[in-house]
Amino acid sequence: MPQPSAQRGRPPRISRAEIIETARRIVDAEGVDRLTMRRLAKEVGSTPMALYHHVRDKEQLLVLLLDDYAARMAREPELPADPRERIVVTAAAIRETLAACPWIAEVLTADDLLGRSALWFVERILDGLEECGLSPERAVHGYRAIWYYTAGEIIVRAAAARRRAGDERPTYRERVFAGIDPGELPRLAAVADRWAELTAQDTYLDGLRALVDGLVGAP
Amino acid sequence: MPQPSAQRGRPPRISRAEIIETARRIVDAEGVDRLTMRRLAKEVGSTPMALYHHVRDKEQLLVLLLDDYAARMAREPELPADPRERIVVTAAAIRETLAACPWIAEVLTADDLLGRSALWFVERILDGLEECGLSPERAVHGYRAIWYYTAGEIIVRAAAARRRAGDERPTYRERVFAGIDPGELPRLAAVADRWAELTAQDTYLDGLRALVDGLVGAP
DNA sequence: GTTAGTTTTTATACATGTATAAAAAAGAAC
DNA sequence: GTTCTTTTTTATACATGTATAAAAACTAAC
Structure with missing residues (x-):
């Protein structure tokens, strides 16, 4: 250095x-x-x-690379008036940018807060939460929850994609689901054959909206 | 094999x-x-x-190890009557078990659904969501949202702990926060000096409750 | 017994991240 | 100039995951 x-x-x-x-x-x-x-x-x-x-090492190099990407994030200028929707739009923008580089998962675990360039997005989320009536402390906690949800979605989805790209072996999941006993696990058994289809759907926004609703109170 | x-x-x-x-x-x-x-x-x-x-490879070995751990998860028998609270208790149990092995983060990205032994917990969450009035499809999506949130929390927190255990360099974060302009990022600037303290707090349950509330409707 | 076929184990080799120590390239002091 | 100090670069070496191919240990067919 x-x-x-x-x-x-x-x-x-x-x-x-x-x-x-x-x-x-x-x-x-x-x-x-x-x-x-x-x-x-x-x-x-x-x-x-x-x-x-x-x-310092390769991991830091990747984090720096990620910062480089994050700095290019499009910060769309027209924001919704509704603070709740502003939060959603901002988190979705972060997620979209990060999900665009599929190697992200290996790095995302390295640092929760990205570089300076990402702070603008954090600010916007905090602002939306506080405008909804949350105290500064609760707004920070709310931001963290949104970040957990977003990072988790990206990582899990990236891992699933990587696995699919690898080889099409009988899929661990399929074998597990094949052995489900409807008597013991009825809810799972009812959706077992549609599980792959259902979990492949992109429901990030639905979950995000639910989380934001829960954080700021009923809509 | x-x-x-x-x-x-x-x-x-x-x-x-x-x-x-x-x-x-x-x-x-x-x-x-x-x-x-x-x-x-x-x-x-x-x-x-x-x-x-x-x-197959070392990654699969670690996943199998994780399954081994998950199989030992305590499935506390007395469940709350309120389905909402049942979901919270179950997700918290998963999280507690997984967070107990700090090497989890390196594996968690490998598979979203763990082995047979973890299905019981999935079932319970699905059941709670459906009892709250969600359709089977929406219950699966709700479970996924909870899983994203939980996996993200574990991974991010584990990474932060690993970083802290490493060496106490000036912390990337500190340097980033030091350069915040209160004019440009007022919300962040207001909490900058308490950021480390606030993000170190364990607010998993708060966020989880918010997410569940948002998923099933106001309480 | 001999041969062929199948499954598991072993030997060898390579790419990769990186630790360690030496070498190189500059200015400063004399 | 020579020598000392500091910073950067290089050379070498090692641990690790794992690909590849050969060997070993068994059964079945004849």
Whole structure:
């Protein structure tokens, strides 16, 4: 990590910005799987270990990459007047942006709050919650709940997609559902054959609305 | 993966059950970090690659381990009469069990529905939701929302704990919050100095209640 | 017994992240 | 200039997950 001290010591040949930019190019072009420290080093014209003077480890590199993406989030200017709807729109925007990069799941667990660029969205959610009458403390807790829900949705959905992309083995789930005893688990048995279809539907917004309603009181 | 075909071919010297049992012992005694395929092979008296005839890869091994844990979940027999409260109690039980093993986060992204043993909890949540008047389809979606929220909470909290356990560097968050402009982000600025304290509080139940309220209608 | 077929185990090899220590490239002090 | 200090880069090495292919251990057919 470069100190702001006066110019001394061997001058750097690569910068963190250069590393991140190259990493982003690789990820965009070939996916996160192809991003290795050796490959990245070669592309910036250096050696693998030199990278470690600019980023702590690969995980931090991915977090920085994620920040880079988050900074590009479209902050649509026309916001609904209803604070409740404003919260929904904002959370949905975050989720849409993050879900767009499928490698997110591996990083999302690394940091709950993204960089400066994401704070604007947090502000908007807090503002909506407080306008609905919540105290600042409860607004923070409400934001956290929304973030848990959103992060969970992205991660679980990304994992499911990854599994589907892998190989079409009989699916653990199918085998589990096949053995359901309707006497013991009647509710599950009733929907067992539609489970895959039902869980494949995108109900993020429904759940989000329910959560917001519950947080701020009945609509 | 052992086929149920007639006894033929070289007889196995290790079994999946033996592998999982040994893995659990290692994880319980020394943590998930010390669980390596080589170490595990040595402890079951075999070679690393032999394990791969009984489990697909390390990730699946961890999922199986998680199932093993989930099977031990306490299913407290006295349930509240109020279906709403029954949902809350059940989801909280799942969360408590899973949060008890801190290595969970690395696996949780692997499978949304755990093994047979966890289905009982799913059933209870579905039952509560339907008793509140939701259709079977909406109950499944409601369960998914609860699962997203719960998984997100566990993962984010586990990641935060891991980060804290690592090293006490100036915390990315602190630096981000230090640069907040009260003019631009007033809501955030107002709680900036209490952010760490507020987000450290355990508000899982509050959020869960809000979500359930929102899913089934006002209380 | 010999051969063929099937299942499990082993040996070897490779890619990857990264720890460790040495080397290189600069300015500062003399 | 020479030497010291600081910063960055490089070389080497290791642990890990796992792919690949060969070997081993058994049954069935003849």
